[in-house]
Amino acid sequence: MDCGRGGSVLHSRDGDEVACVLTDPASGIEYDTVVSCTCVDDTEYDTVVQAADTAD
Numbered sequence: 001m002d003c004g005r006g007g008s009v010l011h012s013r014d015g016d017e018v019a020c021v022l023t024d025p026a027s028g029i030e031y032d033t034v035v036s037c038t039c040v041d042d043t044e045y046d047t048v049v050q051a052a053d054t055a056d
Contacts, residue, residue, distance in 0.1 A: 001033060001049075022051050029055045 003020040022033040032052040037045050 031055055
């Protein structure tokens, strides 16, 4: 998954969404993906990854 140079999910604010690209390693097909992260406490995070249903 590539979230670009500025797309650090763990450094974003709670609930912020980061646009990423998920690449299938077997086929090289790319999918638009949104990742969000919510801090549960100081060392635990709840991460949600939502990939598009169809490839780019």
